[in-house]
Amino acid sequence: MSSTDSKSDTSKEKPAPPKPAAEKPAPPKPAAEKPAPPKPEETLPAFEKELTDRIVNQFSGDAEVGYVKENRTRINVKKEKILDVAKFIKDQTPFDHAESVSGVDFPEDNEIEVVYHLGSYTDNRYSKQVLALSTRAPREDVPNPGNDSTKLPSLRDVFYSVEFHERECFEMLGVHFEGHPDNRRLLLPEDWADLPPLRKDFKNKGR
Amino acid sequence: MLKELVTPQNANVFVGKLGDILYKAIDKPLGMAIDWGRMWSLWPVHIETACCSVEFGAASGPRYDVERFGIIEAFGSLRQCDLVVVQGTITRKMAPRLRLVYDQMPDPKYVIAMGACAITGGLYFDSYNVLPGIDGILPVDVYVPGCPPRPETLIQGCMLLQEKIKRMKAR
């Protein structure tokens, strides 16, 4: 196959999508618009505090502030409301993608926590910020991934980038994401029949 | 009479026997030549299994250049290869595939276990998804220790293998 052929064919088959709209002008240089507040004890960073307050006030009672640190904020949400909060964040704040989804097992609380770390590419003032959005699902001692009560609504329709992260979380901790189109194994072998490995009661051999 | 003896069902048995006889006849005078040919044209399979493949790549690069020792760069199809360099960790998902690759290769075939992971599990001795060494699935000829082994170590391992082939009987 000659390479020039392939080029012209492809362009015929699949016309190149229109160039990105100009609504997101790439800012030329990182501007230090947000002067990092000097960190005296006690006072919380103002910018981050305002951000979390905006979200928490909207969902008073269902969401609470986990912590507010410089550039890092965290919001804990009840699992029924997680989809609404995520939609609100997507629409009303510049956070536009998820960087990581970490599942954490808490056997003492009988809960499994899922933390979405959200970041922003579009807004320069928010490019330093990482918002951790966390929620908790009930945990069962004898897991049966997919068929027990360890379920959470999937955020894939809101933040598309969580797709593979949620699949990984499903196999590693047994959290079934409802609404996820593709809850399959990702990393583990096809014949894995043990506990989900990142649960605390799964022990590495010899440890 | 030969027609009755050789049916399509057992024809390959006879061919095999003939081959054995031929080998026996050839072994004495030509065995050296066959071994010599095998020694200097080892074709490794293109199978990367973990991070040791970085050093394998470096070994085929210009500075270390394993090709001058008769180890050809890993480009061929596995039907033409006679060497598996297991480049590091074998996970439980990879193990059946590795065996499948080995089974598809024609005889004679040699195995080099490269890196601590391929030998004992190495750093990942207690991981839930890593085999503690590949001895359970492949017959290993040469172990090359290190995490990862330097290219020089790999070259030395290859030369040990060549030494081994030289002393083997041609089969």
Next chain:
Amino acid sequence: MTEQIPTDQTKELPPGLQLEKVDDRIMTLNVGPQHPGSGHMRIIVRIDGDYIVDADPDPGYVHRGEEKMAEVRNYLLNIPHLERPVIHDSCNILYPYVLGVEDLVGIEVPERAKYVRVIAAELNRCVYTQYWLAIYGIFLGHSTMFMWPAGDRELMIDLLEKMTGARVTHSYFIPGGVRNDIPANFEDVCLRQVNYFEKRIKEYADIFYDNPILKARTEDTGVLSSQDAIRLGTTGSVLRASGIDYDVRVKEPYDVYEELDVHTNVLKDGDSYARSKIPWLDMLESCNIIRQALEKMPKSGSVRTKLKPNPKGVGNDEVYRRVESGRGAAGMHIISNGKPEPYRVKISPGSFRNLIALPYLLKGEKLGNMPAVYWSLNYWPVEADR
């Protein structure tokens, strides 16, 4: 095409080899894990004639359970195995972990150590990118492009070997600084080699990037628009090739990147060609950064704050740190609960985040373009599998 498959009734297929009932025109093809064009992963592609209608990446062939292992080793013992996912970029993948532990414990790093770290990280980025470029050359059938970078990267490896004592697995960064000081006349040697290296990689433009055959194979294949790059949450060179100006070194500077002049390379096209060019431009930028850092580095001083045995231990806290690695932003989420071991370490590497773009980009592409698109995503399977 044939209506029935005759062997269906007569012969039992072994499990795992079921014939799938699919549309007559569509064929399923397994690429990998033993395939010169896949690395340690498998891509299940469905093709209609020459065009890919569906692609399903199947990673996990090198899943070694790093995150579980991190829960049973203490903070210092975690260092060697957390850098193994990308041994040829080991400084950068370890960076967020070290920064995170420093945040948790609250130690200050000496000024000189910060510069040494930046130099080591940038050298390592060159080592990684050269290896990636070498494999990209192979994927496109360009053998010279394997030989040149594979030879030139040894220069940078030599420098790192002088600094750290190991060829690829350095374990050089530790909480509180770096493991050992750099050798006496390192600055001069480094400057000389970096200058030579820069001259060398500028020549790649002639042989590779301006090569009409390469352009024909990579231009306009796998085009990712900037909206999609954001929506899919891609990072690193994939993102910057689609016209988004985002580099963690600039946007959220760690250590001394604030004091250095770092230029972010952005291209607008979003095709495989742009994606393959960004890492090369980054390498040139790395040479710049190293020169600046060598100039500004304090000429003497300590490179390591000794960790005091702290009776309080690491408190109940959590931290999420990220750095710009060779493949994009690498983040680590570390949760501590006062024990000597971390409670949970989550690695979110650039490769895993870029993987989601692969099925999206391959759809509608020609099968022959698959290697060009796949490897242009700057994907390193071992890192994505962890």
